[in-house]
Amino acid sequence: MKISFESSSDAQIQAMIVDDGVSLPEAAEVLDKASGGLLTEALCAERFTGKVGQQAIVVMPSAVETRRVVLVGGGKPADRKAATYERIGAELIKSQSMSGFKSLALTVSEAEHAASAAAGAKLAAYRFDTYFTKLKDEQKPSLTSFAVITADPGAAQEAFVPLDAETAGTSLARDLMNEPPNVLYPENFAARAKALEVEGLEVEILGEAQMEALGMGSLLGVGQGSIRESQMAIMKWSGGGREDPVCLVGKGVCFDTGGISLKPGASMEDMKGDMGGAAAVTGTMLALAKRKAKANVIGLIGLVENMPDGNAIRPGDILTSASGQTIEVQNTDAEGRLVLADVLWYAQEHFKPRAIVDLATLTGAIVISLGHEHAGLFSNSDELAGALSAASETSGEKVWRLPMGETYDGLLKSKFADMRNIGGRAAGSITAAQFLKRFVKDGQAWAHLDIAGVAWREGSKPASDPSWPSGFGPRLLSRWIAENYEG
Ligand code: BES
Ligand code: MN
Ligand code: ZN
Numbered sequence: 301m302k303i304s305f306e307s308s309s310d311a312q313i314q315a316m317i318v319d320d321g322v323s324l325p326e327a328a329e330v331l332d333k334a335s336g337g338l339l340t341e342a343l344c345a346e347r348f349t350g351k352v353g354q355q356a357i358v359v360m361p362s363a364v365e366t367r368r369v370v371l372v373g374g375g376k377p378a379d380r381k382a383a384t385y386e387r388i389g390a391e392l393i394k395s396q397s398m399s400g401f402k403s404l405a406l407t408v409s410e411a412e413h414a415a416s417a418a419a420g421a422k423l424a425a426y427r428f429d430t431y432f433t434k435l436k437d438e439q440k441p442s443l444t445s446f447a448v449i450t451a452d453p454g455a456a457q458e459a460f461v462p463l464d465a466e467t468a469g470t471s472l473a474r475d476l477m478n479e480p481p482n483v484l485y486p487e488n489f490a491a492r493a494k495a496l497e498v499e500g501l502e503v504e505i506l507g508e509a510q511m512e513a514l515g516m517g518s519l520l521g522v523g524q525g526s527i528r529e530s531q532m533a534i535m536k537w538s539g540g541g542r543e544d545p546v547c548l549v550g551k552g553v554c555f556d557t558g559g560i561s562l563k564p565g566a567s568m569e570d571m572k573g574d575m576g577g578a579a580a581v582t583g584t585m586l587a588l589a590k591r592k593a594k595a596n597v598i599g600l601i602g603l604v605e606n607m608p609d610g611n612a613i614r615p616g617d618i619l620t621s622a623s624g625q626t627i628e629v630q631n632t633d634a635e636g637r638l639v640l641a642d643v644l645w646y647a648q649e650h651f652k653p654r655a656i657v658d659l660a661t662l663t664g665a666i667v668i669s670l671g672h673e674h675a676g677l678f679s680n681s682d683e684l685a686g687a688l689s690a691a692s693e694t695s696g697e698k699v700w701r702l703p704m705g706e707t708y709d710g711l712l713k714s715k716f717a718d719m720r721n722i723g724g725r726a727a728g729s730i731t732a733a734q735f736l737k738r739f740v741k742d743g744q745a746w747a748h749l750d751i752a753g754v755a756w757r758e759g760s761k762p763a764s765d766p767s768w769p770s771g772f773g774p775r776l777l778s779r780w781i782a783e784n785y786e787g
């Protein structure tokens with residue numbers, strides 16, 4: 301989708317925002333007159349109240365150059381926020397992208413609002429058609445350009461730069477999750493991370509031999525049943541001078557069968573998305589590079605495939621992690637924490653992180669607790685948890701904090717090793733977070749986002765989330781970094 305900001309446009313479809321309470325906006329008056337009052341008539345005749353997202357589509361007479369007018373509800377002007385404009389942009393794409401017309405222009409006078417509407421449009425226009433070979437023309441979007449008619453196009457374009465960078469991060473996260481697991485296995489994912497060097501990131505890839513030398517027996521244990529080689533990618537963005545970095549850590553299980561503790565068959569194909577945390581971190585790194593963030597950020601992703609095999613880890617096996625702590629594996633399907641344990645440790649051994657945030661599709665239990673609306677937030681720092689919650693308010697990627705504590709930690713006790721990798725049936729998301737915390741050094745600010753419920757969603761979804769994966773993460777993290785680490 302080509303996005304532009306203009307002071308006027310001859311697009312085939314003209315869209316205008318109508319306030320709640322319904323009167324024709326100024327921008328629509330010329331077209332109303334030219335069409336002999338069709339727009340006024342549409343507002344009166346239809347059940348249109350101006351509620352956010354509502355649309356009245358009016359076909360123009362052939363004498364008028366504009367082919368269609370979309371009157372789109374904007375709610376009460378005083379209630380309109382960035383998210384409202386984003387939604388309006390997204391809803392317009394949803395209703396018009398297959399309309400047969402090529403160009404649409406939406407009138408939004410204020411620059412910031414114009415930029416938000418454009419970001420919503422871009423998110424909604426996302427498609428992943430790579431593997432369709434037989435799409436007919438009418439199954440492909442017709443709309444190729446989305447213009448925002450605005451008072452100061454230059455200012456709107458400038459306000460759009462960071463939002464556009466973040467939507468690029470979201471799209472990359474979605475692409476990575478959409479790819480099938482026979483294509484996106486650990487080495488291929490690592491290669492895609494490496495390819496981001498053209499954006500100005502510095503990317504290092506570690507293979508199994510290097511991770512073995514580092515003693516990463518926990519991560520390597522998960523990958524040992526796979527014919528694919530496990531990898532770790534370290535992506536650096538250095539935009540902040542000499543300051544210590546923020547570290548982002550991602551779970552990248554490119555496919556999670558459960559291993560020997562095999563998952564049931566139903567919907568197992570969704571487990572190609574079990575690298576959603578790594579996708580979010582990679583997308584964030586792209587967003588930071590594209591908007592030239594004034595911060596030092598390091599993204600670290602552990603990439604493995606969890607397979608049942610003669611060489612796979614068994615329930616009962618004891619793994620030694622890079623931290624030296626031993627782990628009795630009681631369930632090979634609780635593999636994400638085994639991967640993160642070693643990557644978290646690596647981050648603290650090699651850098652002095654001002655904060656670490658890890659993202660992981662870690663537990664089914666978080667879907668039961670919070671559904672598809674909020675990611676679970678766990679942290680050892682009220683300040684960090686507060687900052688992430690604040691960024692989640694403005695980014696639209698919501699988080700909800702859950703408790704931690706010693707009694708939960710006690711559930712990880714093992715008869716044979718320093719800990720076991722499951723805590724029993726109760727509080728499954730919390731005991732998973734407690735497990736990770738055992739690999740966070742004292743005094744290290746750390747937060748964990750369990751995104752199993754939001755990385756892909758069931759049920760009704762916003763227009764800005766049109767594909768299977770949501771691409772959750774880059775917008776939240778980019779804003780959190782902007783609000784806290786960029787001076
Ligand atoms: N990748 C899954 C968690 C998951 C479930 C993500 C549903 C997305 C949707 C994770 O590796 C897993 O299998 N967790 C187990 C942990 C259990 C064995 C303690 C789970 O949640 O059942
Ligand atoms: Mn699992
Ligand atoms: Zn998993």
